[in-house]
Amino acid sequence: xxxxxxxxxxxxxxxxxxxxxxxxxxxxxxxxxxxxxxxxxxxxxxxxxxxxxxxxxxxxxxxxxxxxxxxxxxxxxxxxxxxxxxxxxxxxxxxxxxxxxxxxxxxxxxxxxxxxxxxxxxxxxxxxxxxxxxxxxxxxxxxxxxxxxxxxxxxxxxxxxxxxxxxxxxxxxxxxxxxxxxxxxxxxxxxxxxxxxxxxxxxxxxxxxxxxxxxxxxxxxxxxxxxxxxxxxxxxxxxxxxxxxxxxxxxxxxxxxxxxxxxxxxxxxxxxxxxxxxxxxxxxxxxxxxxxxxxxxxxxxxxxxxxxxxxxxxxxxxxxxxxxxxxxxxxxxxxxxxxxxxxxxxxxxxxxxxxxxxxxxxxxxxxxxxxxxxxxxxxxx
Amino acid sequence: xxxxxxxxxxxxxxxxxxxxxxxxxxxxxxxxxxxxxxxxxxxxxxxxxxxxxxxxxxxxxxxxxxxxxxxxxxxxxxxxxxxxxxxxxxxxxxxxxxxxxxxxxxxxxxxxxxxxxxxxxxxxxxxxxxxxxxxxxxxxxxxxxxxxxxxxxxxxxxxxxxxxxxxxxxxxxxxxxxxxxxxxxxxxxxxxxxxxxxxxxxxxxxxxxxxxxxxxxxxxxxxxxxxxxxxxxxxxxxxxxxxxxxxxxxxxx
Numbered sequence: 001x002x003x004x005x006x007x008x009x010x011x012x013x014x015x016x017x018x019x020x021x022x023x024x025x026x027x028x029x030x031x032x033x034x035x036x037x038x039x040x041x042x043x044x045x046x047x048x049x050x051x052x053x054x055x056x057x058x059x060x061x062x063x064x065x066x067x068x069x070x071x072x073x074x075x076x077x078x079x080x081x082x083x084x085x086x087x088x089x090x091x092x093x094x095x096x097x098x099x100x101x102x103x104x105x106x107x108x109x110x111x112x113x114x115x116x117x118x119x120x121x122x123x124x125x126x127x128x129x130x131x132x133x134x135x136x137x138x139x140x141x142x143x144x145x146x147x148x149x150x151x152x153x154x155x156x157x158x159x160x161x162x163x164x165x166x167x168x169x170x171x172x173x174x175x176x177x178x179x180x181x182x183x184x185x186x187x188x189x190x191x192x193x194x195x196x197x198x199x200x201x202x203x204x205x206x207x208x209x210x211x212x213x214x215x216x217x218x219x220x221x222x223x224x225x226x227x228x229x230x231x232x233x234x235x236x237x238x239x240x241x242x243x244x245x246x247x248x249x250x251x252x253x254x255x256x257x258x259x260x261x262x263x264x265x266x267x268x269x270x271x272x273x274x275x276x277x278x279x280x281x282x283x284x285x286x287x288x289x290x291x292x293x294x295x296x297x298x299x300x301x302x303x304x305x306x307x308x309x310x311x312x313x314x315x316x317x318x319x320x321x322x323x324x325x326x327x328x329x330x331x332x333x334x335x336x337x338x339x340x341x342x343x344x345x346x347x348x349x350x351x352x353x354x355x356x357x358x359x360x361x362x363x364x365x366x367x368x369x370x371x372x373x374x375x376x377x378x379x380x381x
Numbered sequence: 382x383x384x385x386x387x388x389x390x391x392x393x394x395x396x397x398x399x400x401x402x403x404x405x406x407x408x409x410x411x412x413x414x415x416x417x418x419x420x421x422x423x424x425x426x427x428x429x430x431x432x433x434x435x436x437x438x439x440x441x442x443x444x445x446x447x448x449x450x451x452x453x454x455x456x457x458x459x460x461x462x463x464x465x466x467x468x469x470x471x472x473x474x475x476x477x478x479x480x481x482x483x484x485x486x487x488x489x490x491x492x493x494x495x496x497x498x499x500x501x502x503x504x505x506x507x508x509x510x511x512x513x514x515x516x517x518x519x520x521x522x523x524x525x526x527x528x529x530x531x532x533x534x535x536x537x538x539x540x541x542x543x544x545x546x547x548x549x550x551x552x553x554x555x556x557x558x559x560x561x562x563x564x565x566x567x568x569x570x571x572x573x574x575x576x577x578x579x580x581x582x583x584x585x586x587x588x589x590x591x592x593x594x595x596x597x598x599x600x601x602x603x604x605x606x607x608x609x610x611x612x613x614x615x616x617x618x619x620x621x622x623x624x625x626x627x628x629x630x631x632x633x634x
Contacts, residue, residue: 002494003494003495003497006490006491006494006495007491007495009490009491010480010483010487010491013483013487014480014482014483017482017483017523018482215476215478215481216474216476216477216478217478217479217480219444219472219474219476219478220472220474220478220479220492221495222444223442223443223444223467223470223472224467224492224495224496225464225465225467225468225495225496225497226495378443378444378463378464379443379444379445379446379463
């Protein structure tokens with residue numbers, strides 16, 4: 001134990017003497033959160049829409065005004081030529097073309113049912129999908145308004161042709177649990193925090209160890225009677241503490257700037273983060289023991305980290321991944337932590353709800369740490 | 382070489398090596414080395430670059446395992462008891478191996494600490510060192526801001542801080558000015574007088590004259606071994622430098 005303390009003292013002396021450390025602790029989380037959270041949003045705020053109104057009736061104008069009022073759509077063109085609209089889409093100047101038929105109002109009055117056509121530029125499938133669901137929501141609004149207005153005796157329905165959803169006869173009320181405003185930031189901030197602690201943990205610890213190899217000081221350690229676990233502990237604990245501090249800084253920024261909800265127990269979150277960090281730090285140290293230079297180590301760690309983070313469900317939902325990918329994800333420590341941090345922050349999940357994730361991470365941590373200690377060799381064959 | 386056939390592992394023998402061979406693939410770095418080093422001796426390990434000196438030192442320090450043969454350091458087997466060996470030795474490597482971004486005191490406290498010395502002993506020995514070297518004004522300087530000669534003295538002091546049975550010095554005076562080299566050898570002599578065996582490799586043949594015994598290695602083999610005086614007489618040369626050129630040339634140089 002005393003030996004480990006001696007190592008910690010030395011590591012911290014070196015860490016705080018390193019002028020890069022302060023920026024790493026405070027600037028990196030700030031920049032990452034500000035840039036990634038704001039940039040990687042899936043909320044579409046300005047979908048460019050062209051409305052082709054062939055009806056030019058009260059009803060069609062009323063419908064158009066619903067789109068105009070929406071903050072999601074920017075309506076640059078209101079025209080009556082479908083061909084012209086198509087050209088706009090061809091030129092990449094429109095994301096959606098909404099086509100209202102000539103008999104729109106008449107159909108509404110006579111048959112209480114009408115259709116409009118929406119055409120999406122699906123080059124970016126994500127945009128198209130989101131735009132489609134926004135359009136349906138607005139159409140549903142409009143429908144509700146029509147019914148309320150009482151001008152139509154019979155039930156009214158309007159549907160969007162070109163989407164595979166049946167005309168919304170039923171009044172569906174959406175309620176989004178755990179993130180009622182569908183605030184994308186509430187989803188992204190925890191994700192970015194996972195990236196943050198992974199980055200700090202894996203890289204700082206790993207590179208620190210390889211650096212000792214490069215400058216040769218590790219040889220000086222290897223001729224001492226220091227035990228392997230003491231050495232690994234001496235390399236792991238300082239960065240473990242740093243990464244936890246980093247998580248605290250990140251959470252504070254998230255709360256102050258993005259006002260993310262913190263529904264669950266922070267203590268639980270930090271406890272699980274502590275387990276998670278043992279895994280990533282061990283991965284970093286493991287990589288360091290099998291490499292000789294910082295470049296090699298950096299390359300491997302980047303490779304590992306990008307896969308772990310991308311698979312973890314930071315941007316895309318894990319549940320929609322193919323089965324094999326979901327299986328693979330059980331080997332991905334970031335996957336567990338990504339789930340856990342969101343569940344705790346947004347949903348307020350407690351220890352019992354997270355038992356599975358915690359157990360997996362616990363086993364993983366022990367295995368990875370053992371591997372790192374075993375792999376570190378004081379003597380070469 | 383006959384006189385080494387009957388060496389036994391007496392208490393006074395600190396390093397005992399018999400037929401030690403180290404191969405890296407097909408390359409034979411150490412070929413059948415046999416020698417022993419007595420307590421308090423200064424043993425010079427000479428040889429050209431690539432002769433296999435560093436490999437031998439690394440084996441004796443427990444950093445490498447030999448391919449075959451026997452080797453004992455401080456009474457411990459290099460195959461099975463390398464961690465015990467490590468407690469009994471000091472090592473100063475070819476590469477400068479103090480922490481650049483720590484100061485002298487921090488380096489001493491760190492290495493002293495991991496050898497299991499208590500705080501009091503560390504402080505006491507540090508103070509002795511500072512006084513001996515007159516390093517008062519260097520205590521708080523980072524190692525990277527200290528001249529090389531001083532660094533080497535500090536590294537040496539750290540290597541013997543825990544009073545090991547034997548200290549291995551791998552080219553300790555490389556790149557150091559003649560005056561500092563001289564001072565460094567004074568340090569080595571003092572250390573040997575304290576009963577610490579010194580096992581030193583060097584390129585400087587004048588330094589070999591200070592050793593009690595030297596061995597000359599070439600292409601992985603020990604080609605000469607004995608007291609500098611005896612070896613010079615045997616080959617009728619005036620200095621180890623001449624001797625080195627003479628014997629090394631015989632073996633394809």
